[in-house]
Amino acid sequence: MRIKWMIVVVLVFLGRGLSAQETVTIQEALELAVENFGTIKAKEQYSRSFETLTDKARRDYLPNFNLGAQQVYGTVNGQLGPLYGFGLTVASSGLPRDTQSWDAAFGALYLANINWEVFAFGRAKRNIQVAAARAGQSEMDLEQEIFQHKIKVASAYLNLLAARQLTSSFEKNLDRAETFQKIVKTRAKNGLIPGADSSQADAELSNAKIAYVNALDREQETRYLLDFLTGSELGDFEPDTLFVSNIPAILGEVAPLANHPTLSWYQSRIKTGEEERAYAATFKYPAVTLVGVFQSRGSGFGSTYNSNPSDYTHEYLTGVKPTRSNYLLGVGLNWNLTQILRLSKQTAAQELVIGGLQSEFEQASQQLSMQAELAQSKLKNARDNAMEAPVQVEAASQAYQRQVVMYENGLSDLVSVSQALYLLIRAETDLAIANNNVWQALLYQAAAVGDFGLFENQL
Secondary structure, three states, X not given: OHHHHHHHXXXXXXXXXXXXXXXXXXXXXXXXXXXXXXXXXXXXXXXXXXXXXXXXXXXXXXXXXXXXXXXXXXXXXXXXXXXXXXXOOOOOOXXXXXXXXXXXXXXXXXXXXXXXXXXXXXXXXXXHHHHHHHHHHHHHHHHHHHHHHHHHHHHHHHHHHXXXXXXXXXXXXXXXXXXXXXXXXXHHHOOOOOHHHHHHHHHHHHHHHHHHHXXXXXXXXXXXXXXXXXXXXXOOOEEOOOHHHOOOOOOOOOOOHHHOXXXXXXXXXXXXXXXXXXXXXXXXXOEEEEEEEEEEEXXXXXOOOOOOOOOEOOOHHHHHOOOEEEEEEEEEEEOOOHHHHHHHHHHHHHHHHHHHHHHHHXXXXXXXXXXXXXXXXXXXXXXXXXXXXXXXXHHHHHXXXXXXXXXXXXXXXXXXXXXXXXXXXHHHHHHHHHHHHHHHHHHHHHHHHOOOXXXXXXX
């Protein structure tokens, strides 16, 4: 079993030596994440779509200009009677006759129509402002998504560093356990100590192997998470441990919470709601419309067809040639008074929506303010622990070495040595993550105040 275990360990280290040649810095991981993560790429597309819709809203104010042409073949019988144009009838024009006629000829209609809602009490302007507010909201959503994702990536990178350092710590513990086992077995074979100590040393070594494998497993999990957050397959790269070896400074002045990307996003939602309410209110007022129409018609029926039934032709060119034209210019006022009753409820509902958005903003602001205060104290506590961790390691290391020497000289028992070893493992574990915890606390502060530069500028 020991030979098999050594083969596994050797293969693990050979794998590391072959594939862990490239170092990926935290800045490179952040760049990859912003470029490749699917949610960010999607929200970039959404943001550009809203910008395009803002341009579309500006063009909505342009007048409608329609061109139309039709060429048909049919009869022109007319009949006296009421009719409402639901759009399902034809516009055949002819005087009423006492009998049905199936005479048919070609006819044509050509027209140009301009329709311009020239004034509607700011409706067009409000429509543009609504579109711009939605584009701004989408942009704020993108910014806060990038900010939140940077926090996640930086946290995942720090977790990988911590896992890597813990793996290294448990690796050293495994080396110590193997060395100590050799000492115990040698003394047990020589009859200097009881054989039970040898069994206990074997158990300690097995425990060290399990702890090391578990540390490798946790490290691999953090690598997979970082791969996912960056949207890339980074592989078994070597993380940059240079920056985490130093302790970042505690900053006294931080950015005001008003600049937090999340709060800016909430504010953009409130602004969009207010613009939508103002836009809806413009439909209470009338709209002034300018119209202009030019129309030409052609017909295969002659002007005396009603008195002379033979005055028509089946010739196509004669029927579709325009012979009569009309134009029309006008201004109209359209005011739907019952719309006022409907819009009063719509604007009231929008007021409630704005109130809800304001409440969400206030809650988020309060939560972030509390997190900022907590982050300041967490940063100070983490820094104090980082300053104390080396002292603990030094003391635990000396205690362990003394116990080993005393044990070798028969002045101590294995229980005391094991206890000293546990203290050393705990101290080394605390040291491995002490500086990392300071960086995690600084990242937490950056997340709370909405300024990633607090963390990034310390790298």
